[in-house]
Every structure is written in structure tokens, then in C-alpha cells.
Amino acid sequence: MGRTGLFWLILLVMASWAGLSHATPKKQEVVKNITLVHAGVLLAVPGQPPLMEQTIVIEGRKIREIRPGYITGADLMMPYAKIIDLKDEFVMPGLMDMHVHLTLMKGDDIKADDMALEGVINARKTLMAGFTTVRDLGARGNVIFKLRDRISEGQIDGPRIFAAGQIIGVGRPDGGMECNGPESCRRTTRSLISSGADWIKIYASCSGSKFCSDQDGAPMFFEDEIEAVIGVAKKYGIKVAAHSHPRDSALFVLKYGVSSIEHGSFMNDKALKAMKKQGVYFVPTLSVHDMLEKLKSDGKVKGRMLAHNDAFLKIHPQTIMRAYRKGVKMATGSDAGIVPHGKNYRELERFVDLGISPMDALKMATVNGADLLGRTQELGTVAAGKFADIIALSADPLQDIYNIEKIVFVMKEGKIYKKE
Ligand SMILES: [Zn+2]
Incomplete structure (x- = not known):
């Protein structure tokens, strides 16, 4: 045997010895x-x-x-x-929260690195509160997609994230992406999907903090615009969630095939009937009342804004209970980011305080969340x-x-x- 042969023999003996000495029990553990x-x-x-x-x-x-x-x-x-x-x-x-904003921060000049750190902290808080899956419905930039991927790779502790990224709106949406005319709407939707969006979130009406989200507020999109957004999303097999407050904005987008209505504050029976018929989910984000009630008791809102908030606080719970009694499918979403992260369970507590049974609330936070995501094969129950x-x-x-x-x-x- 030459020197090279001997070298290989020694290497082979060493390798098999190393293998025998500890690989056998470990191997079994890895396999089983x-x-x-x-x-x-x-x-x-x-x-x-x-x-x-x-x-x-x-x-x-x-x-x-x-x-x-x-x-x-x-x-x-x-x-x-x-x-x-x-x-x-x-x-x-594990609980599921269908409306969070893990990387959302207040202010105009927010840097991506700050949002990333904020997201890491909030993801951990959310997971420790028992929420193993969330749908993130609105973020600035693409940080949320990176956070989602790092959590999925096991490098950061957090819930499994289904993320929409930037919200699509008309005009100049707050921190969102523009959709003005069908070509622009198509381009925006495609660009979000190619950046990594699992969901598309649209502003069917303006933000709840503005007067245009009042009961009589106008739907934001033209028909060809909403058709363009939903058309692209459907092509890629991606679902659309619609933020909607006024009476008519939900009904308007329901005609085109959205999968969930978020907030839905002033929806009328016609909209609820359409949702039930189409199997569209209602995610009311009732927890937001925690924040609005506190603003009110602290005397921080006055005048027209106080009346605007009061109308919402009065009608929204009624809309939720009408939807519940009609059998509209509902899922829990806290809107954490607007309200504190890690207290996502507030939505279940508020649901039950309103008259929903504890069992139904738990179902909305598990089984229904999985159904809304289209992931009943892998999530939502212990099976x-x-x-x-x-x-x-x-x-x-x-x-x-x-x-x-x-x-x-x-x-x-x-x-x-x-x-x-
Ligand atoms: Zn939100």
C-alpha cells in the first residue's frame, strides 16, 4: 500500500469510528x-x-x-x-391574529433599520402572548417581508407572518402605494407581489382618523381601478383584504371579490348579506376601541373629531353583533400597531364582553383564521x-x-x- 492508500485507509477508519461513537443514537433522534x-x-x-x-x-x-x-x-x-x-x-x-402591523411606527421620517428593530421586538411579544400566526396588513417599505423570512428560517423568535406590505390606495395614501387609473393600479399590485406580498391590502375608504371615513364617506376607487388590483391578485392566487369604514365602501369592493373586510364600521345589512353569501370574512378590529376610549377619557379629542369618534364607537359594536347574529364569518384581528403588541388577546376579550360566546371567540382566533388564510390543511387546530x-x-x-x-x-x- 502506497502512502496515499494508507492516508485514505486511516481517514476511513477515523471517519467510521467517529460515526460509530456518537452518530447512532443521535441519528435516531434526528429521524424520530x-x-x-x-x-x-x-x-x-x-x-x-x-x-x-x-x-x-x-x-x-x-x-x-x-x-x-x-x-x-x-x-x-x-x-x-x-x-x-x-x-x-x-x-x-396557537392563536391567530388576522390584523397586525408589526413594523408600524408613528412619524414621517421613519428609517428602515428602526422599523426592523421594532418589528423584531413586536414579533417576540406577539409570540409570547400565544399568537403563533399573524396576518400583517400594512407596513412601510419591504422590511416586513424580511422579518417574515427570518422568522420562518428560525433566526428570529416570532409568529408565522402572512404579509401584505404597503397598502394600496388612491391619491397619496399614508405610507401606502398609489393606484391612480387601471394601469397604475396593475403596476402597483404587480410590484407588491414581486416584492414578496402574500396578501394585498387596499384602502376601500380612507383612514379611520379622517372625516372621509364617516358613515357617508365615499368609496375610494373607480371600478376599473379595483378591477385592476383584484384582477392581478387573482392571477397570482393572492387574496385581497379591504380596509373599509363608511356604509357604502364595503359593498362597492364586495362586487369584485375581496376575501375580507377590515373594520367595516358602518356596514349596512346589504353589505353583511353579500358577505355571508360570498363567504367573505369580517375582521372588525374591535380592540381599537381601547385606544379611542382612552383618548376620550383623557380629553385628548374635541369638537368634530370627538363626534366622528363617538359615532364610530356607537355604531361599530352594533355592526359586529349584527354580523355575528347573521352568521357572517368572522376572524379576530387586533390592529396591534395602533394598539399595543402582545395584547392581541384583547380582541377576544372585547368580543366576549360584547356578547359573543367564549367558544366562538376562540374559534374565530384559530379555525377561522386558518380558513381566511386558506391554510386549514396546516393551521388552526391540533390535529x-x-x-x-x-x-x-x-x-x-x-x-x-x-x-x-x-x-x-x-x-x-x-x-x-x-x-x-
Ligand atoms: Zn390596521
Whole structure:
């Protein structure tokens, strides 16, 4: 054997020794990365009654199966399986917030680096509050797409993000992209999608902080403009969310095929009927009332603006309850960014305070969110084949919705982010 032959032989022996010494058990762990969650109470599918004493078998990022009773690794011939004890907890799917602005900051001269840092902080707060998926409906620039990608790669702790990027509006929308005439609207929509938008968000009416969002406010788009935006989005298989306050703006965009109406403050029965018929979601962002009520009690708004806000505070809850009683599909969205991040659960609390049942509120924040995103195959419930997005509370939110704040455990795609 020549020197080269000997060199290769030694290398081969070293490599196989290294392999034998520690690769065998590790290899098995990598292949069968099994975690068993012992759930005292498991609300696997919000909307259906919870189950007692269940074991969720998780393999890697996904749920493999759910078994009654507390199963151990030995029972499954998988002695290496890791056990997570949530026998005293209320276990359910990760919550979903369908209206956030993770990188939104006030002011005119906001830098991308500041928005990036803000986004990192807010993403973490959101995840720790038990929200494992969000839809981000409006940001400046493209930072939100980068944040989404870094979280998805596991480099930053945060919820799974479906992002719209900049909002499309007419004229010069606040921090948004212009759509003036069908050609411009088509160009804007294409450009957003090529920048990485998962959703398209449009201003069907102006911002809630302006008088043009009053009950009688005009729809913002011309028909050929809205057709252009929705036409491009449909071509790419991307859904459209419409911000809408006045009575007529929702009905106007509903004619062209949007997937959700955001806020919907002054919608009339005609609009609600159309939404029910078309299966369009209502995301009311009721939490915004926290902010408006505080502005009012602090005496910070006066005159015409006070009357404008008061009309909204009075009618909006009525619209929400009319939609709920009519059976319009609803999902929870906090508008965090306008209200604090990490308190996304306020939407569920406010829903229940208004008269929605705790079970329905939990369903709107899980099952319905997944449906709105078109991701029921992988999100929204604790079921075999879905992502292991699992949270636990120290008390039952069906008894008292305010227990939704008592998050003691957060898992996203099989990785534990919080365990108290
Ligand atoms: Zn918003």
C-alpha cells in the first residue's frame, strides 16, 4: 500500500469510528424527533367540546397523532421520546391574529433599520402572548417581508407572518402605494407581489382618523381601478383584504371579490348579506376601541373629531353583533400597531364582553383564521398532519375569556418558545 492508500485507509477508519461513537443514537433522534404533550384539557378543535387527558404526539414540526390518556415513550416503543407535562393546563391550538402591523411606527421620517428593530421586538411579544400566526396588513417599505423570512428560517423568535406590505390606495395614501387609473393600479399590485406580498391590502375608504371615513364617506376607487388590483391578485392566487369604514365602501369592493373586510364600521345589512353569501370574512378590529376610549377619557379629542369618534364607537359594536347574529364569518384581528403588541388577546376579550360566546371567540382566533388564510390543511387546530402550534393556559378561557392572558406554554412548529 502506497502512502496515499494508507492516508485514505486511516481517514476511513477515523471517519467510521467517529460515526460509530456518537452518530447512532443521535441519528435516531434526528429521524424520530418525538415529543409527547400530556394535555389535561385539550381543546383540539375550537368549536367542538374539549377532551380530557390526551397525549399529542409530535414528530419534528408536525403533529403525528392524538391519543386518549397519557402515553409514554415506552408505550410507543420510542423510549427516547421527550415528555412535556401540561396535565394541569388548558391546551389549545396557537392563536391567530388576522390584523397586525408589526413594523408600524408613528412619524414621517421613519428609517428602515428602526422599523426592523421594532418589528423584531413586536414579533417576540406577539409570540409570547400565544399568537403563533399573524396576518400583517400594512407596513412601510419591504422590511416586513424580511422579518417574515427570518422568522420562518428560525433566526428570529416570532409568529408565522402572512404579509401584505404597503397598502394600496388612491391619491397619496399614508405610507401606502398609489393606484391612480387601471394601469397604475396593475403596476402597483404587480410590484407588491414581486416584492414578496402574500396578501394585498387596499384602502376601500380612507383612514379611520379622517372625516372621509364617516358613515357617508365615499368609496375610494373607480371600478376599473379595483378591477385592476383584484384582477392581478387573482392571477397570482393572492387574496385581497379591504380596509373599509363608511356604509357604502364595503359593498362597492364586495362586487369584485375581496376575501375580507377590515373594520367595516358602518356596514349596512346589504353589505353583511353579500358577505355571508360570498363567504367573505369580517375582521372588525374591535380592540381599537381601547385606544379611542382612552383618548376620550383623557380629553385628548374635541369638537368634530370627538363626534366622528363617538359615532364610530356607537355604531361599530352594533355592526359586529349584527354580523355575528347573521352568521357572517368572522376572524379576530387586533390592529396591534395602533394598539399595543402582545395584547392581541384583547380582541377576544372585547368580543366576549360584547356578547359573543367564549367558544366562538376562540374559534374565530384559530379555525377561522386558518380558513381566511386558506391554510386549514396546516393551521388552526391540533390535529394529525398539522403544524405543532400549541399553547397552554393555566386556567380555562371557556369559563372566563380573560384567562386567555394566562399563557404558560408556547410551541410553534414543534419548537418551545415559552414554558413556565
Ligand atoms: Zn390596521
